[in-house]
Amino acid sequence: xxxxxxxxxxxxxxxxxxxxxxxxxxxxxxxxxxxxxxxxxxxxxxxxxxxxxxxxxxxxxxxxxxxxxxxxxxxxxxxxxxxxxxxxxxxxxxxxxxxxxxxxxxxxxxxxxxxxxxxxxxxxxxxxxxxxxxxxxxxxxxxxxxxxxxxxxxxxxxxxxxxxxxxxxxxxxxxxxxxxxxxxxxxxxxxxxxxxxxxxxxxxxxxxxxxxxxxxxxxxxxxxxxxxxxxxxxxxxxxxxxxxxxxxxxxxxxxxxxxxxxxxxxxxxxxxxxxx
Amino acid sequence: xxxxxxxxxxxxxxxxxxxxxxxxxxxxxxxxxxxxxxxxxxxxxxxxxxxxxxxxxxxxxxxxxxxxxxxxxxxxxxxxxxxxxxxxxxxxxxxxxxxxxxxxxxxxxxxxxxxxxxxxxxxxxxxxxxxxxxxxxxxxxxxxxxxxxxxxxxxxxxxxxxxxxxxxxxxxxxxxxxxxxxxxxxxxxxxxxxxxxxxxxxxxxxxxxxxxxxxxxxxxxxxxxxxxxxxxxxxxxxxxxxxxxxxxxxxxxxxxxxxxxxxxxxxxxxx
Numbered sequence: 163x164x165x166x167x168x169x170x171x172x173x174x175x176x177x178x179x180x181x182x183x184x185x186x187x188x189x190x191x192x193x194x195x196x197x198x199x200x201x202x203x204x205x206x207x208x209x210x211x212x213x214x215x216x217x218x219x220x221x222x223x224x225x226x227x228x229x230x231x232x233x234x235x236x237x238x239x240x241x242x243x244x245x246x247x248x249x250x251x252x253x254x255x256x257x258x259x260x261x262x263x264x265x266x267x268x269x270x271x272x273x274x275x276x277x278x279x280x281x282x283x284x285x286x287x288x289x290x291x292x293x294x295x296x297x298x299x300x301x302x303x304x305x306x307x308x309x310x311x312x313x314x315x316x317x318x319x320x321x322x323x324x325x326x327x328x329x330x331x332x333x334x335x336x337x338x339x340x341x342x343x344x345x346x347x348x349x350x351x352x353x354x355x356x357x358x359x360x361x362x363x364x365x366x367x368x369x370x371x372x373x374x375x376x377x378x379x380x381x382x383x384x385x386x387x388x389x390x391x392x393x394x395x396x397x398x399x400x401x402x403x404x405x406x407x408x409x410x411x412x413x414x415x416x417x418x419x420x421x422x423x424x425x426x427x428x429x430x431x432x433x434x435x436x437x438x
Numbered sequence: 439x440x441x442x443x444x445x446x447x448x449x450x451x452x453x454x455x456x457x458x459x460x461x462x463x464x465x466x467x468x469x470x471x472x473x474x475x476x477x478x479x480x481x482x483x484x485x486x487x488x489x490x491x492x493x494x495x496x497x498x499x500x501x502x503x504x505x506x507x508x509x510x511x512x513x514x515x516x517x518x519x520x521x522x523x524x525x526x527x528x529x530x531x532x533x534x535x536x537x538x539x540x541x542x543x544x545x546x547x548x549x550x551x552x553x554x555x556x557x558x559x560x561x562x563x564x565x566x567x568x569x570x571x572x573x574x575x576x577x578x579x580x581x582x583x584x585x586x587x588x589x590x591x592x593x594x595x596x597x598x599x600x601x602x603x604x605x606x607x608x609x610x611x612x613x614x615x616x617x618x619x620x621x622x623x624x625x626x627x628x629x630x631x632x633x634x635x636x637x638x639x640x641x642x643x644x645x646x647x648x649x650x651x652x653x654x655x656x657x658x659x660x661x662x663x664x665x666x667x668x669x670x671x672x673x674x675x676x677x678x679x680x681x682x683x684x685x686x687x688x689x690x691x692x693x694x695x696x697x698x699x700x701x702x703x704x705x706x707x708x709x
Contacts, residue, residue: 188546191543191546195540195543195544199532199536199540202532202533202536203529203531203532206532206533206572207531271525273523273524273526273527274528274529276493276521276527277521277522277523277527277541277588278544280491280492280493280516280519280521281516281541281544281545282513282516282517282544282545282546283544284513434493437493438493438494
């Protein structure tokens with residue numbers, strides 16, 4: 163009989179795993195699970211990678227090439243295209259992550275979220291897992307942009323450690339922005355509202371950062387905003403590792419890690435609202 | 439763990455703002471039985487289930503699942519559960535096997551057992567041949583069976599099914615009933631399901647509880663409840679007897695619109 167394979171003392175079999183892995187093992191385990199699922203989804207449908215590449219191509223090829231010739235933005239000895247490429251990489255991650263909350267609302271509507279919330283997964287581990295899954299999707303995007311930047315002649319590092327650091331920073335940045343998106347999803351609860359808010363905050367986040375121009379040429383008020391914008395720290399770290407600009411890597415990493423922690427806490431505290 | 443009932447609910451009361459969705463429910467589900475929670479839309483079935491599976495916080499009363507208090511031992515309760523929600527809730531962008539494997543990981547099925555457990559669960563649901571197809575290409579009945587495979591992969595002690603056949607055609611519905619019955623006979627697990635299909639309750643349940651406007655109106659074996667009403671009485675007559683006009687709950691707006699919308703969405707996804 164087919165069901166013989168599932169037979170056996172049910173309570174004993176459920177108890178066999180006891181209380182399950184410790185909380186500290188559960189977090190990396192769940193994060194890895196959600197990352198694997200995201201990679202599986204990407205492997206079945208890669209069209210999004212190419213459609214999402216259009217915008218960074220426009221920024222690099224049209225905006226970047228034009229301003230490279232104009233010399234309108236003072237970037238010292240660094241060609242503007244080289245200066246811009248890390249900013250566009252961070253922007254690609256931001257654009258992927260900031261709408262990630264839509265996925266959690268879709269999962270709520272489809273009943274998947276309630277099933278996930280009934281598994282022995284702490285809410286914060288669920289959010290952390292999902293945020294790093296967003297990071298995986300952003301990373302796939304970033305690799306496309308990196309290749310494009312290399313083709314356009316941007317002098318990128320070939321140091322494997324710097325590239326690894328780049329991926330870590332992109333993961334952290336995307337994890338934070340996806341947490342922000344899931345937090346907003348937990349507040350507004352509806353897809354169209356989240357779309358509106360996502361569109362409302364994306365460009366201000368982008369323009370109030372050092373992605374397009376150095377902080378020193380910003381007006382004072384914008385400079386202050388850029389100091390509290392995690393995207394600025396992401397771009398600073400990426401510039402340091404990819405094109406060797408002076409950067410505050412320790413501070414950048416600490417700010418991004420702390421932002422992820424705060425984002426996970428906020429989104430985890432609101433995720434139950436979505437399931438009610 | 440004690441050998442008490444699989445589910446013990448005492449004085450359960452749950453409010454959404456001013457609205458009392460569940461109003462002092464006492465319920466006991468024996469180990470190994472298939473127990474049906476019946477009632478019209480807005481009766482409080484889904485709220486009761488949601489408290490029981492730790493999706494909603496316990497506001498008032500006590501609820502124990504297999505000896506674990508849902509307020510104090512939520513993780514222990516979740517570890518013993520398999521849950522299939524009302525909506526068709528699979529990840530369409532993954533294959534059937536990946537969908538089941540995902541939940542095996544989330545239930546901490548050890549890596550060395552995972553592959554076999556996933557294959558076994560798919561086989562038990564008759565999905566081995568289609569396991570590597572994207573779940574988005576499955577029919578409604580196959581999706582339901584895939585959800586059952588997901589719910590079974592951790593060998594749950596309590597399987598909770600919320601309207602398991604809503605939106606399915608009669609053939610697919612029979613297929614789900616057969617699987618649930620086979621599963622229960624082979625494994626002896628406790629099954630708790632909600633439904634408003636009387637024939638489903640008669641076909642599957644050892645005992646049923648009728649809920650209306652947040653309260654339990656009757657509990658017993660379907661045949662007993664029918665006999666108590668009259669020699670010719672059907673479960674539908676029992677249902678009408680205890681709930682009055684079943685549309686009353688909907689007319690009062692006790693969750694009716696949301697339920698209908700959800701059922702339509704599920705039916706829409708089935709196609």
